Amino acid sequence: MTTSWHVHPALLSDYACGALDPAREASVDSHLQRCSSCRAAIAEHADSELVDAVWTDVVDVLDRPRPSLVERAAVGLGLRADLVRLAVGATGAQLAWTGALIAVAAFALTAPGLPTGLRMWFLVAAPLIPVTAVAAAYGPRADPMFDVVAAAPFSAIRLLLLRCLAVLPAAAAVNLLAGLVLPGGWLIGVLWLLPAVGLTLLTLACEIRFGQRRVGAVVLVAWLAVVTATFGTTGSVLPVFGPAGQLLFAGLAFLSAAAVARGRLEMWGV
Amino acid sequence: MLEIQNVVKSYGGRRALDGVTLTAGGTGVLGVLGPNGAGKTTLMRVLATVAAVDAGAVRLLGRDPRVPDDRTGIRRRLGYVPQEAGFPRGFTAFEYVDYVAILKEHVDRRARHDEVRRVLAAVELTDLGGRKIRKLSGGMRRRLLIAQALLGRPELLVLDEPTVGLDPEQRLRFRDTVSELAQRCTVVISTHQTEDVSALCSRVVVLHQGRLLADGSPADLAGAADGRVWTGATRHPGARLAWRTAEGTVRQIGDPPPGSVLVPPTLEDGYLLLIGAESATVDGSEGQVAA
Numbered sequence: 001m002t003t004s005w006h007v008h009p010a011l012l013s014d015y016a017c018g019a020l021d022p023a024r025e026a027s028v029d030s031h032l033q034r035c036s037s038c039r040a041a042i043a044e045h046a047d048s049e050l051v052d053a054v055w056t057d058v059v060d061v062l063d064r065p066r067p068s069l070v071e072r073a074a075v076g077l078g079l080r081a082d083l084v085r086l087a088v089g090a091t092g093a094q095l096a097w098t099g100a101l102i103a104v105a106a107f108a109l110t111a112p113g114l115p116t117g118l119r120m121w122f123l124v125a126a127p128l129i130p131v132t133a134v135a136a137a138y139g140p141r142a143d144p145m146f147d148v149v150a151a152a153p154f155s156a157i158r159l160l161l162l163r164c165l166a167v168l169p170a171a172a173a174v175n176l177l178a179g180l181v182l183p184g185g186w187l188i189g190v191l192w193l194l195p196a197v198g199l200t201l202l203t204l205a206c207e208i209r210f211g212q213r214r215v216g217a218v219v220l221v222a223w224l225a226v227v228t229a230t231f232g233t234t235g236s237v238l239p240v241f242g243p244a245g246q247l248l249f250a251g252l253a254f255l256s257a258a259a260v261a262r263g264r265l266e267m268w269g270v
Numbered sequence: 271m272l273e274i275q276n277v278v279k280s281y282g283g284r285r286a287l288d289g290v291t292l293t294a295g296g297t298g299v300l301g302v303l304g305p306n307g308a309g310k311t312t313l314m315r316v317l318a319t320v321a322a323v324d325a326g327a328v329r330l331l332g333r334d335p336r337v338p339d340d341r342t343g344i345r346r347r348l349g350y351v352p353q354e355a356g357f358p359r360g361f362t363a364f365e366y367v368d369y370v371a372i373l374k375e376h377v378d379r380r381a382r383h384d385e386v387r388r389v390l391a392a393v394e395l396t397d398l399g400g401r402k403i404r405k406l407s408g409g410m411r412r413r414l415l416i417a418q419a420l421l422g423r424p425e426l427l428v429l430d431e432p433t434v435g436l437d438p439e440q441r442l443r444f445r446d447t448v449s450e451l452a453q454r455c456t457v458v459i460s461t462h463q464t465e466d467v468s469a470l471c472s473r474v475v476v477l478h479q480g481r482l483l484a485d486g487s488p489a490d491l492a493g494a495a496d497g498r499v500w501t502g503a504t505r506h507p508g509a510r511l512a513w514r515t516a517e518g519t520v521r522q523i524g525d526p527p528p529g530s531v532l533v534p535p536t537l538e539d540g541y542l543l544l545i546g547a548e549s550a551t552v553d554g555s556e557g558q559v560a561a
Contacts, residue, residue, distance in 0.1 A: 060383050063399050065365040082372045082379070089358065089369060144356020145370075148418060150320045151352075152373035153345035159373075 007031055007038050009045075016045035065089075070166075086154070087162040120237050124227045127196035128220060160204075191241040198249035199223060201256035271295035271426060271456045272317060277326035279312050286312035287323070288480035294473070299452045301471035301488075302460040303541060309480040310460040311353050314430040317458055318350035331426055344426075346375065349419030353430040353460075357403045363390065363414050364399035370418040389417040392447060408435040416444070420451070427451060429459040433466055445469050464538040474537075476544055483544050488537045495535035495543045500526045511546045 007015070007028055014020050015028045032039050065085070067075065074084040143149060150156065199219055206215040227237045239245065272294050279287040286309045294300045304310050315321035316328060319335045331347050333340035357366055367386045376382035390396050393413040403411065412435045419427060429448070433441050448457055448470055461467060467474050468488055476484040476491070484491055501519040505512040510524035523543050526532060 056384075059387070060380070063364045063383065063387070065362070065368055082377065082382075085369065086372055089361075089365075145358060147315070147318075147320055147352035148350065148355055148370060148415075149373060151318045151345060151348060151350040152370065153342045153375055154373040155342070 006035065012042050013045045016042055083162060086159060087166040123192050123241055124237055126192035127199050128223060194246050194249040198252035201253050205256040205259035271331060273329040275327045277316065277323045277328060279316065279321065279323050285480045290482050292475060292482065294456060297453055297455065298472040299448060299457045299459055299470045301467040301474040302458065302477055303467055303474055304477035305462055305545060308477045310477055311430055313477065314428050314460050318348065318428045319344055347425045349424035349427045351415045351419045351429045351432050355415055361403055362400050363395055363403060363406065366403060366414060367418050371421050374421050385421060389420040392420055393417045409437055409440045412436055425455045427455055427457045431460055433461065433463065464541055468537050476541060478545055491540040492535050492537045495523060495539040497532060498526065498543060499523050499535045499539045500530035500532050511542050
């Protein structure tokens with residue numbers, strides 16, 4: 001739309017330079033919104049660098065990735081936005097994350113209906129879920145971008161750890177909640193925690209050298225062998241989660257954490 | 271720039287690379303030509319530091335990819351387009367390239383986004399940055415893969431079958447882009463399409479069953495069939511390979527009989543002769559080739 005009168009070129013020049021008083025600036029502003037001819041004329045007076053910078057800002061806002069709710073929450077807690085994106089943005093991590101939560105939720109729904117003896121097996125299954133999630137979080141099958149990721153300078157083990165960090169708290173929280181709502185009280189909800197941390201860190205420590213799928217499978221089989229043997233000799237799996245067992249898993253977690261840290265340092269050339 | 275010596279890589283009991291030796295450097299495009307299953311993708315993955323070799327020596331950009339620090343250093347100066355690559359579900363084109371840019375250590379958000387815009391523009395995807403990848407055509411996705419490889423202006427660009435899925439016009443544009451890039455860096459491109467090699471490469475190597483069969487210019491490879499390509503009305507029993515052309519004549523490669531009408535060989539003739547000499551089998555029906 002074009003009006004019957006137009007802003008004087010000198011006035012337009014002052015407007016473009018920001019040299020007008022607020023009242024006159026508002027008046028020109030108002031006219032420009034209605035007059036395409038003056039909008040075209042002001043282009044000659046505008047600082048092209050400033051226009052380019054403003055345009056780039058606008059494009060950046062439009063193009064900028066839209067973080068998910070989880071990403072926004074993590075960044076809100078002070079974590080670096082780019083690292084959070086790597087941890088939870090990709091399909092592989094999302095699949096592992098979602099898979100772990102669904103597995104635990106399904107268990108929570110079905111376990112209350114089981115006989116008391118079977119509920120004890122919740123303790124056997126619970127520590128394996130984070131381990132499984134960690135093993136599934138990274139690899140050519142889990143991550144459609146694997147080749148592109150593998151050729152990038154960002155350390156693969158660092159990426160793996162980031163993704164594990166994203167999977168573990170959610171899996172642990174849901175697992176804990178499931179444990180608390182199950183008949184049997186809060187104890188069943190917390191007894192598995194140290195074994196879970198120990199087994200997960202052991203997986204992380206060994207997969208640096210041997211590969212996550214192989215290590216995940218070995219840890220799974222070893223864990224099932226221990227609980228089956230305990231059940232066979234005592235008629236219950238609870239001794240695995242007793243004071244001696246908890247102490248053993250705490251030690252395993254400590255040693256594995258040290259090995260993980262050492263592996264990371266070596267990868268970074270320290 | 272890149273040196274590999276007597277490289278061996280096996281998958282299960284099969285040798286994908288069997289004693290390959292290759293050096294390349296400076297600017298220009300090196301084409302790796304070979305049929306499906308020749309070991310091209312394995313070689314590209316080795317050059318991209320994604321796969322480690324079982325035996326032999328590899329040096330890329332003056333560094334040893336077996337050493338973690340060196341490997342990271344190579345990756346900082348490398349661009350790679352894998353033959354097959356998936357995309358994270360739900361990402362837009364911009365988000366995908368931005369994600370790879372984070373992996374390539376572009377930390378500053380504003381500078382990273384500028385770089386993402388630059389590479390999207392280089393493959394003419396600027397206007398599609400906000401579009402979901404699942405809504406892009408196969409050719410656009412291929413260009414997106416090429417865009418991520420251009421992040422950080424790599425010195426070594428490894429492109430594994432990059433023209434698959436591109437239509438003729440996109441292929442021309444792609445060749446134009448690669449030719450321009452090749453003025454500043456070393457480009458290694460694998461393909462089984464001789465047209466790409468003819469149009470792009472200053473040097474070509476032929477890989478077959480994990481072994482390097484030839485190394486030279488496209489003209490050298492075409493020249494290998496000099497005096498061994500002829501046309502006739504019917505297939506001659508002495509022809510190693512023969513096929514009926516659109517003009518209705520039978521183009522034949524092999525040892526020409528006396529009095530044959532020899533024709534100038536193309537790169538494809540040289541390539542087929544080389545591959546055919548190794549393993550091609552000729553269908554029993556006249557004028558049909560299975561290589």
